[in-house]
Amino acid sequence: QKNSCVLPEDLKNFYLMTDGFQMTWSVKTDDTPMPLGSMVINSVSKLCRLGGSSMYTLPSAPTLADLEDDTDEEGNGDKPEKPHFDSRSLIFELDPCNGNGKVCLVYKHAEPVVSPDTEIWFLDRALYWHFLTKTFTAYYRLLITHLGLPQWQYAFTSYGVSPQAKQWFNMYKPITINTALLSEEADSFVNKLDPNKVFKSKNKTPVLKKKLPPQPPGSQKSHTSMTSAKTSSLAGNSSRK
Numbered sequence: 001q002k003n004s005c006v007l008p009e010d011l012k013n014f015y016l017m018t019d020g021f022q023m024t025w026s027v028k029t030d031d032t033p034m035p036l037g038s039m040v041i042n043s044v045s046k047l048c049r050l051g052g053s054s055m056y057t058l059p060s061a062p063t064l065a066d067l068e069d070d071t072d073e074e075g076n077g078d079k080p081e082k083p084h085f086d087s088r089s090l091i092f093e094l095d096p097c098n099g100n101g102k103v104c105l106v107y108k109h110a111e112p113v114v115s116p117d118t119e120i121w122f123l124d125r126a127l128y129w130h131f132l133t134k135t136f137t138a139y140y141r142l143l144i145t146h147l148g149l150p151q152w153q154y155a156f157t158s159y160g161v162s163p164q165a166k167q168w169f170n171m172y173k174p175i176t177i178n179t180a181l182l183s184e185e186a187d188s189f190v191n192k193l194d195p196n197k198v199f200k201s202k203n204k205t206p207v208l209k210k211k212l213p214p215q216p217p218g219s220q221k222s223h224t225s226m227t228s229a230k231t232s233s234l235a236g237n238s239s240r241k
Contacts, residue, residue, distance in 0.1 A: 005090055005107055008118045011136040019043045023148065036168065039148035040095045041140075047092045050104065050123075051085040082129045083108055083121055094120070094139075100151050101125055103132070103139070122153045130157045147172060 007015070014021075020043030026033040042048075083089040083106045095103035101124045109115035120139040122130040132153070133139040146152035149172060151165040161169065 006116055008136060015044055037148035038098060039143050042094055050091040050093060080131050081108060097153060101153060132156055
């Protein structure tokens with residue numbers, strides 16, 4: 001009501017179930033737990049708006065809208081239109097990212113009426129925007145899939161994650177950090193199963209029956225004549241008796 005906008009349906013349903021979400025996990029090094037992963041969705045009370053107001057009390061202090069770089073305009077190729085810090089967009093912080101940037105819920109068309117269409121964007125520390133997903137549900141899946149690893153949002157930027165964060169990715173999410181390799185060689189991470197090798201069976205050789213060689217026609221005729229001669233002689237003998 002304060003900002004004259006309506007939450008998207010999936011985010012609204014999320015807040016109806018739970019007022020925010022925070023999950024952290026640690027790894028043990030030298031028997032000492034070290035916090036590593038962090039997954040955060042701000043509560044409704046912490047869903048703060050970014051942009052318009054100044055961070056300082058001085059009347060002439062610059063705002064984020066004053067720091068916006070208009071030279072990096074949208075419409076380059078297939079890239080989506082970037083958010084604006086002025087009144088053209090409404091931006092709310094979903095995740096502070098432990099100081100590595102901010103994940104934001106963005107209403108990109110706020111004039112003259114706030115559009116209900118929202119997107120999820122990542123604002124890095126240099127105030128550059130990077131598109132993440134079109135819906136909150138898709139972003140939530142990304143958050144869970146990347147296990148909340150440090151700087152995982154930078155995997156969706158042109159400069160990628162830091163070398164230190166890449167080591168954690170190689171340990172816990174090796175396929176995710178090798179997305180370029182996965183796109184180039186789609187079969188490199190696929191188990192190739194050859195059923196002919198796995199289900200090997202001993203093929204029994206069929207026993208061939210020996211066929212008698214065919215007799216020449218002349219021998220068949222002589223055999224027939226001999227048989228008929230024997231039969232006639234036997235008949236003659238019986239009649240004599």
